[in-house]
Amino acid sequence: MTAVETFTAIIKANKAGSPEGIYSVCSAHEGVIRASMKQALEDGSILLVESTSNQVDQFGGYTGMKPADFVEYLQRIARDTGFPEDRLLLGGDHLGPNGWQDLNAEDALANSHELIRQYVAAGYQKIHLDASMFLADDDGDRAKPLVDEIVAERAASLCSTAESTWKTSAGNSPAPVYIIGTEVPIPGGTQDHEDGLELTPAVDARRTVEITREAFIKEGLSEAWERVCALVVQPGVEFGDDQVFDFNPVEAADLSHALDDIPNLVFEAHSTDYQPPTALADMTEQHFCIQKVGPWLTFAWREALFALASIEDEIVAADKVSGLKRVLEEVMLDNPKYWLKYYPGSNEEQRFKRKYSYSDRSRYYWPNKRMLSAVGTLFVNLRTKVPSPTLLNQYLPRQYNAWRRGEVALNPQDLAEFHVREVLKVYSAACRMA
Numbered sequence: 001m002t003a004v005e006t007f008t009a010i011i012k013a014n015k016a017g018s019p020e021g022i023y024s025v026c027s028a029h030e031g032v033i034r035a036s037m038k039q040a041l042e043d044g045s046i047l048l049v050e051s052t053s054n055q056v057d058q059f060g061g062y063t064g065m066k067p068a069d070f071v072e073y074l075q076r077i078a079r080d081t082g083f084p085e086d087r088l089l090l091g092g093d094h095l096g097p098n099g100w101q102d103l104n105a106e107d108a109l110a111n112s113h114e115l116i117r118q119y120v121a122a123g124y125q126k127i128h129l130d131a132s133m134f135l136a137d138d139d140g141d142r143a144k145p146l147v148d149e150i151v152a153e154r155a156a157s158l159c160s161t162a163e164s165t166w167k168t169s170a171g172n173s174p175a176p177v178y179i180i181g182t183e184v185p186i187p188g189g190t191q192d193h194e195d196g197l198e199l200t201p202a203v204d205a206r207r208t209v210e211i212t213r214e215a216f217i218k219e220g221l222s223e224a225w226e227r228v229c230a231l232v233v234q235p236g237v238e239f240g241d242d243q244v245f246d247f248n249p250v251e252a253a254d255l256s257h258a259l260d261d262i263p264n265l266v267f268e269a270h271s272t273d274y275q276p277p278t279a280l281a282d283m284t285e286q287h288f289c290i291q292k293v294g295p296w297l298t299f300a301w302r303e304a305l306f307a308l309a310s311i312e313d314e315i316v317a318a319d320k321v322s323g324l325k326r327v328l329e330e331v332m333l334d335n336p337k338y339w340l341k342y343y344p345g346s347n348e349e350q351r352f353k354r355k356y357s358y359s360d361r362s363r364y365y366w367p368n369k370r371m372l373s374a375v376g377t378l379f380v381n382l383r384t385k386v387p388s389p390t391l392l393n394q395y396l397p398r399q400y401n402a403w404r405r406g407e408v409a410l411n412p413q414d415l416a417e418f419h420v421r422e423v424l425k426v427y428s429a430a431c432r433m434a
Contacts, residue, residue, distance in 0.1 A: 002086060002173075002174050003046045003047075003048075003086060003087055003088060003089035003125075004089055004125045004126070004174045004176075004177060005174060006046045006087075006089075007022060007046065007048065007089055007126065007177070008177065008229065010022050010289070011229045011230070011264060011266055011289060012264060014266055014284070014287060014289040015263070015264060015265070015266055015287070015289075019281070019284050019285045019432060020284070020289075020431065020432050020433075021283075021284035021288075021289045021290065021291060021430065021431035021432070021433075022046075022048055022289065022290055022291070022431055022433065023048070023290075023291045023292070023293055023424070023427035023428070023430075023431055023433070024048045024049075024050050024091060024290055024291065024292040024293070025047065025048065025049045025050070025293065025294070025297065025424075026049075026050045026051075026052065026093060026292050026293065026294035027049075027294050027297050027298060027363075028051060028055050028056070028063045028065070028070070028073075029297070029298050029301065029363065029366055030077060031301050031413070031416060031417060031420065032297045032298060032301060032420055033049065033074065033077050034077055034080070034081055034417055035297075035417040035418075035420035035421045035424065036049065036297075036420075036424060037077060037078060037081040037083035037088075038081055038083075038417065038421065039421045039424040039425065039428065040083065040087065041081070041082065041083055042434075043428050043433050043434040044434070045087075045428070045433040045434070046087045046088070046089055047083070047087060047088055047089065048089045048091055048126065048290075049074060049088065049089070049090060049091070050090070050091035050092065050093045050126070050292070051063075051065075051067075051070050051090075051091075051092060051093065052092075052093040052094055053092070053093065053094050053095050053096065053098050053099055053115060054094075054098070054099060055070075056069075056070045056092075057099060057115050057118075058111075058114050058115055058118050062364065063367070064367075066118060066122075067092075067118045067119045067121075067122035067124065068118070068121075068122040070090075070122070071090060071122045071123050071124075074088060074090070075088075089125060089126060090122075090123060090124040090125060090126065091124060091125075091126035091127070091128065092116075092119040092124045092126070092127050092128060093128050093292075094128055094130040094182070095112070095115055095116055095119060095127060095128055095129060095130060095158070096112050096115075096129060096130040096131040096132075096133070096154070096155070096158060097109060097111065097112045097131060097133060097135055097154075098130065098133055099111075100112070100135070101133050101134065101135055101136070102136055103135060103136055104135060104136050104137040105135045105136075105137055105138060108135045108136070109131075109135075109154065109157070112131070112154075112158060113157075113158065113161045116158050116161045116162050116165070117161055117162075117165045119162075120161075120162045120165040120166050120169065120170060120176060121165050121169040121170060123170060123173065124176070125173065125174060125175075125176045125177065126176070126177055126179065127159075127162055127176050127177070127178050127179065128178075128179040128180075128232070128268075129155040129158050129159055129162075129178055129179065129180055130155070130181075130182050130232075131150075131151050131154035131155045131158065132145065132146055132151050132181075132182040133146065134146050138150070148207060148208060148211045149211060149215075151212075152208075152211045152212040152214070152215035153215050155180060155212060155215065156212070156215035156216045156218070156219040156221060157219065159178060159216065159219070159221055159224055160219050160220075160221060162176055162178075162224075163176075163221065163224050175224075175227055176227065177227045177228075177229050178224065178227055178228045178229070179228075179229070179230045179231070179232060179268050179290075180208065180209075180212050180228055180230075180231055180232070181205075181208050181212075181231040181232035181233060181268075182232050183200075183232050183233060183234045183269075183270045183271070196236065196245055197234060197236050197237075197238055197245050198234070199233075199234055199235060199236045199251060199252060199255055200233035200234045200235070200255055201255070202254045202255045202257070202258035203258075205231060205233055205255060205258040205259065206258050206259075206262075208231065209231060209259070209262060209265065212228075213225055213228075216228070226264075228265065229264055229265060229266065230265065230266050230267060230268040230289070230290055231259065231265060231266075231267055231268065232267070232268045232269075232270060233255060233267055233268075233269075235247060235252050235255060235256075235267065235269050235283065235288050236248055236251055236252055237269060237271055237272050237275060237279075237283075238271050239271060239273055239274050239295075239358045239359070240358060240359065241343070241353055241357040241358060241359055242357070242358065243358070244273075244274040244275070244358065246275060246276060246279050247272075247275055247279040247280075247282060247283050247288075249282040249283075249285075249286060252286060252288075253286070255267075256286035256287055256288070259287065266287045266288075266289040266290070267287055267288045267289060267290070268288075268289070268290040268292070269283060269288040269290065269291050269292065270292045271292070272291045272292060272293055273293050273294065273295050273296035273299075273358070274296050274358060277426050277429065277430055280426065280427060280430030280431075281429075281430040283430070284430055284431055284432070291427060291430070291431065293423070293427060295358070295359060295360040295363060296360075296423050297420050297423055297424070298360050298362075298363035298366070299358065299360045299363075300419045300420045300422065300423050301366075301416060301419065301420055302355075302360065302362055302363075303419060304396065304415065304416040304418075304419035304420070305324060305375065305378065305416055306324070306325060306355075307395040307396050308378055308382060308395075308396075308412050308415065308416065309321075309322060309324040309325055309378060310395050311382065311387045311391050311392070311394075311395050311396075312324075312378055312381050312382060314391060315385050315387060315388075315391070316381045316385060320381065321377075321381065322374045322375070322377040322378035322381065323374060324374045324375065324378050325355075327370050327371060327373075327374040328354075328355075328362060328365060328371060328374075329351075329354065329355075330370070331365050331368045331370050331371055332354050332361075332362065332365055335365075335368075338361050338364035338365070339353075339354060339361035339362075339364075342359060342361055343357065343359075343361065378412065379412045379413055382412040383411065383412065386410050387410065389403070389404075392410070392415075396415060396419070398418075398419075398422060399415045399418050399419070402418060
């Protein structure tokens with residue numbers, strides 16, 4: 001089977017009651033991608049990798065990559081790791097006018113159609129259609145969600161572009177599958193720090209499906225509607241700087257049954273990072289079948305590199321060290337665009353969050369030239385002067401135990417990727433992918 005056919009089979013099995021699921025790697029970080037491919041190789045599974053409309057678009061996004069560039073990037077890493085490209089499934093997340101909310105609808109949607117066209121033409125086969133955001137000239141109360149009928153009409157129109165692009169540009173590949181809905185709460189929808197989150201009401205989930213189905217039929221997309229396989233909702237999972245909202249299977253029970261009588265349709269859960277293994281397994285069983293993870297993976301990468309930098313400080317001359325932690329702080333201060341409005345508080349509180357926040361805004365800075373140089377120096381130093389086992393045990397005890405078992409080499413990149421794979425194994429087990 002192709003990757004998208006395997007994906008569809010997982011959806012159908014979950015819908016039929018089997019506790020199977022799939023995790024989605026939402027990251028453009030090369031170390032994370034490499035680790036993900038190695039883990040999928042070990043599990044014998046497909047790998048779903050997604051880029052968001054902010055990361056990758058027709059103008060380059062914040063990664064500097066257009067959709068075709070991102071596909072080529074993944075294919076290169078697949079060749080390097082020996083991962084079969086036919087087991088790689090590419091997804092596009094929140095594809096729609098998200099990046100152009102300051103434009104009038106005509107211009108924002110024109111950009112959105114071109115975004116969809118380039119994604120599908122590049123070979124993406126899992127497409128999240130998200131037109132849930134207000135545009136500059138939209139009427140309505142912006143303290144409430146955009147009217148369902150408008151959202152559905154725009155999503156159906158975007159799907160029409162995806163279908164025509166597939167038929168003309170990628171017709172030899174399997175037909176794309178679609179995701180609808182959004183988890184983004186309305187302003188004020190998230191409760192106070194202590195009170196938790198407001199779950200999507202089951203009745204709202206069903207209403208979204210029905211209104212979107214009607215819009216698809218009106219657009220002449222009845223065949224494409226059969227390939228709509230998941231609905232994005234808020235199941236009560238989220239994270240902030242220093243707090244994680246854990247999935248509560250009792251509170252989510254009503255929502256989890258909202259799609260029981262709708263064939264082939266499960267839930268896609270966003271922001272599942274940092275959930276306990278039991279919570280992720282419960283989500284799989286309750287049909288939150290597609291579990292997206294991103295910041296937890298780069299958080300793990302940062303943890304590993306900080307530990308390696310501490311090892312480096314112990315065994316490398318002071319004038320030769322990478323200074324990785326210091327360099328990261330400097331590049332984040334030099335360009336506060338990606339963290340400033342997300343990290344409130346005093347200077348000291350912000351300093352701490354830049355390093356250790358669950359939100360992991362530091363993930364935007366790894367492609368910086370100074371950061372790439374620092375990581376390169378760190379890896380060269382620790383290849384030249386291999387850490388002693390006792391030092392490895394001090395800072396990376398899980399890697400030490402894996403080394404003792406013969407599962408990982410004393411190579412800094414392998415040690416860092418191992419740390420990311422420890423997170424991926426939690427998802428693999430919860431989704432029964434191994």
